[in-house]
Amino acid sequence: MSPDVRRKRRVLLATTAAGLLLTSCAGAGGSGTSGEDSINVLMVNNPQMTQLQQLTDDHFTAETGIEVHFTVLPENEVRDKIGQDFANQSGQYDVATISNYETPIFARNNWLRPLDPYLADDPDYAVDDILEPIQTSLTGDDGQVYAQPFYGESSFLMYRTDVFEEHGLTMPERPTWTEVAELAAAVDGAEPEMKGICLRGLPGWGEVIAPLTTVVNTHGGTWFDADWEPRLNAPEFVEATEFYVELVREHGEAGAAQSGYAECLNNMVQGNTAMWYDATAGAGSLEAADSPVRGNIGYVAAPVEVTDSSGWLYTWAWGIQRSSGNPDDAWEFISWASSAEYEELVGETLGWENAPAGKRASTYENPRYQEAAAAFYEVTRDAISEADPASPGVQERPAPGVQFVGIPEFADLGTGVSQEISSAIAGQQSVQDALDAAQRMAETATERYRER
Numbered sequence: 305m306s307p308d309v310r311r312k313r314r315v316l317l318a319t320t321a322a323g324l325l326l327t328s329c330a331g332a333g334g335s336g337t338s339g340e341d342s343i344n345v346l347m348v349n350n351p352q353m354t355q356l357q358q359l360t361d362d363h364f365t366a367e368t369g370i371e372v373h374f375t376v377l378p379e380n381e382v383r384d385k386i387g388q389d390f391a392n393q394s395g396q397y398d399v400a401t402i403s404n405y406e407t408p409i410f411a412r413n414n415w416l417r418p419l420d421p422y423l424a425d426d427p428d429y430a431v432d433d434i435l436e437p438i439q440t441s442l443t444g445d446d447g448q449v450y451a452q453p454f455y456g457e458s459s460f461l462m463y464r465t466d467v468f469e470e471h472g473l474t475m476p477e478r479p480t481w482t483e484v485a486e487l488a489a490a491v492d493g494a495e496p497e498m499k500g501i502c503l504r505g506l507p508g509w510g511e512v513i514a515p516l517t518t519v520v521n522t523h524g525g526t527w528f529d530a531d532w533e534p535r536l537n538a539p540e541f542v543e544a545t546e547f548y549v550e551l552v553r554e555h556g557e558a559g560a561a562q563s564g565y566a567e568c569l570n571n572m573v574q575g576n577t578a579m580w581y582d583a584t585a586g587a588g589s590l591e592a593a594d595s596p597v598r599g600n601i602g603y604v605a606a607p608v609e610v611t612d613s614s615g616w617l618y619t620w621a622w623g624i625q626r627s628s629g630n631p632d633d634a635w636e637f638i639s640w641a642s643s644a645e646y647e648e649l650v651g652e653t654l655g656w657e658n659a660p661a662g663k664r665a666s667t668y669e670n671p672r673y674q675e676a677a678a679a680f681y682e683v684t685r686d687a688i689s690e691a692d693p694a695s696p697g698v699q700e701r702p703a704p705g706v707q708f709v710g711i712p713e714f715a716d717l718g719t720g721v722s723q724e725i726s727s728a729i730a731g732q733q734s735v736q737d738a739l740d741a742a743q744r745m746a747e748t749a750t751e752r753y754r755e756r
Contacts, residue, residue: 340630341369341370341371341633342370342371342372342373342630342633343370343371343372343373343398343399343628343630343633343634343637344373344375344396344397344398344399345372345373345374345375345397345398345399345400345637346374346375346377346382346385346386346389346397346399346400346401347374347375347376347377347382347400347401348376348377348378348379348382348401348620349376349377349378349379349382350379350565350585350620351588351589351658352454352455352585352588352620352658352660353376353401353454353620354376355650355654355658356454356641356646356660357374357376359649359650359653360372360374363649364637364640364641368633368636368640370633370636370637372637375397378566379508379510379511379564379565380507380508380510380511382400382401383406383510383715386400386401386402386406387406387715389625390410390415390416390625391413391415393415393625393626393627394627395625395627395628395629397625397628398624398625398628398629398630398631398633398634399622399623399624399625399628399634399637399638400622400623400625401454401620401621401622402451402620402621402622402623403510403618403619403620403621404438404441404442404617404618404619404621405705405708405710405714405715406623407441407442407444407450407451407621407623408443408444408445408450408710409710409711409712410450410623411444411445411446411448411450412444412445414626415625415626416450416451416623416624416625416626417450417623417624417625417626417628417631418444418448418449418450419448419449419450419451419452419624419635419638420448420449422635422639423449426635426639428639429639429642429643430643430644430664430666433644433664433665433666434452434453434663434664434665435456435662435663435664435665435688435689437456437617437688437689437691437693438453438456438617438619438662438663438688439453441617441619441693442619442621450623451621451622451623452621452622452638452639452642453619453620453621453622453642453662453663454619454620454621454622454641454642454660454663455585455619455620455660455661455662455663456617456618456619456661456662456663456688457583457584457585457616457617457618457619457662457684457688458583458584458606458615458616458617458618458662458684458687458688458690458691459514459515459518459581459582459583459584459606459614459615459616459687459707460581460584460603460604460605460606460615460680460683460684460687461475461479461484461579461580461581461603461604461605461606461607462572462579462580462581462582462586462587462590462601462602462603463475463487463578463579463580463601463602463604464575464578464579464597464600464601464602465600465601465602466600467491467494467495467498467578467600468487468491468578468602470494471490471491471494473487473490473491475487475602475604476604477604477605478604478605478608479604479605479607479608480607480608480609481519481522481523481547481607481608481609482609483607484501484551484579484581484607485547485551485555487500487579488500488501488551488554488555488556488578488579489554489555491578491579492554492555492578494578495575495578497576498575498576498577498578499555499556499557499558499571499576499577499578500555500556500577500578500579501551501552501555501556501577501578501579501580501581502556502557502563502567502568502571502572502576502577502579502580502581502582503515503548503551503552503556503557503560503563503568503580503581504516504563504564504565504568504582505552505556505560505561505562505563505564505725505726505729505730506561506562506563506564506567506722506726507719507722507723507725507726508564508718508719508722509708509714509715509717509718509719509721509722510708510718511564511565511722512564512722512725512726512729513707513708513718513721513722513725514616514618514707514708515548515581515582515707516544516545516548516725517616517706517707517708518606518614518615518616518696518706518707519544519545519547519548519614520540520541520544520545520697521611521614521696521697521706522544522606522607522608522609522610522611522614522697523540523541523543523544523547523609523610524540524544524609524610524697524698525538525540525541525543525544525697526540526541526697526699526701527541527709527746528701528702528703528709528746528750529699529700529702530699530700530701530702531702531754532702532750532753532754533754534743534746534747534750536721536739536742536743536746537736537739537740537742537743541739542735542736542739545725545728545735545738545739546735549725549728549729549735552729553729553731557571557576557577560729560730561726561727561729561730562726565582565583565586568580568582568586569582569586569589569590572586572590572597572601573589573590573595573596573597574596575596575597581606581607583618584603584615584662584680584683584684584687584688585662587601587603587657587677587679587680587684588657588658588659588661588677589658591657591676591677591679591680592655592657592658593655599679601679601680602679603679603680603683603684604683605683605686605687606687610698611696611697611698612690613687613690613691613692614696615687615688615690615691615706616691616706616707617688617691617693617706618707619662619663621642622637622638622641622642624638642663644664644666644667646660647659647660647661647664647667647673651672651673651676655676656670656672656673656675656676656677657676657677659673659676659677661673661677661681661684662684662688668681668685691706692706693705693706693710702753711750711753713749713750716749717745717746717749717750720742720745721742721745721746724738724739724741724742725738725742
């Protein structure tokens with residue numbers, strides 16, 4: 305899109321959206337530090353985001369004249385900072401990376417600007433191209449859209465095809481966790497300094513709790529039953545957690561209790577692990593041009609036990625703080641960063657395997673992306689389409705979410721439970737003791753839901 309077209313579109317958007325935004329959004333003209341034609345963006349430090357940061361000045365700012373000031377933090381830190389800034393409506397940050405967990409909750413609290421006026425008046429953005437499960441997950445209770453995805457993901461199992469072939473091992477197309485554990489034992493130590501599998505153990509509801517909860521779901525467990533009764537020390541939850549902890553302690557990475565997504569990605573890239581169960585978004589880094597393991601990784605569906613599928617559904621998305629004083633510039637940035645145009649830029653400059661996919665149907669129909677992501681794009685697309693946040697297990701759930709429970713209390717509850725689980729992974733307590741403590745936390749955190 306040419307600079308002239310962008311400038312004309314900005315004028316149109318400002319004119320058509322201003323009336324609704326000024327009347328419906330309290331706190332317009334907030335106290336942030338961003339000035340005219342500049343915005344402050346707070347975002348997580350995942351590889352795709354740092355690539356965006358590198359490309360912004362020479363492309364977005366050069367075309368629009370809008371300066372973007374980034375604050376980039378690790379996942380746990382950025383969640384805390386976003387929660388504080390948006391809850392206080394300080395307006396320090398115009399835009400932040402929020403997920404499909406935070407978006408409905410923030411919208412309910414009136415912390416986000418609805419994006420419908422912009423989406424309705426921006427045909428170049430092609431909102432209908434956004435994958436339905438992703439768009440639905442970013443929609444509030446009132447039916448309005450409150451964030452737009454940067455990339456979407458599910459989860460799958462990644463493994464070293466060359467190592468498996470050399471040692472006569474076969475990975476099923478849809479493995480069970482029982483089969484994965486057997487393969488982890490068989491391949492552990494098969495190559496010098498190579499462990500069987502890498503699994504997150506780092507505390508944080510967005511770290512160890514994410515993969516663990518999918519294991520719990522497919523073992524028949526749940527955080528809460530339909531009546532909000534906690535089930536964290538129920539037999540199915542205990543069995544799944546003991547399986548996870550035992551697997552990572554026996555065949556997982558060193559220092560597992562302090563290993564999250566970034567550490568497992570590094571272990572896989574450096575050839576220190578034979579398998580990794582985690583986000584589908586990791587595939588782009590594994591297949592990057594400078595990756596030592598490029599072309600030697602296989603990708604299969606998230607392992608299951610008693611369910612048909614178990615991959616999570618997640619998106620890092622862009623939301624505009626309601627008190628932002630520069631909402632039109634903020635949307636201009638979001639519409640660029642979430643566009644097919646941006647994916648094209650990444651594909652042409654950094655390689656199509658690095659395109660922030662998982663959000664647009666057109667990406668999976670793009671021959672250049674299909675060629676570059678041949679090893680993983682179909683498995684990723686299928687995993688996203690199969691994810692069912694409303695019913696991810698074997699019983700009715702009181703709130704949506706595959707790897708989380710969609711209530712405000714879950715951030716603190718999940719973090720507290722994660723600390724207990726990490727302690728068990730570190731060998732400091734038993735899984736049963738960890739889950740008994742977790743059960744008590746859950747009973748306290750959700751008492752008001754049961755009373756209601």
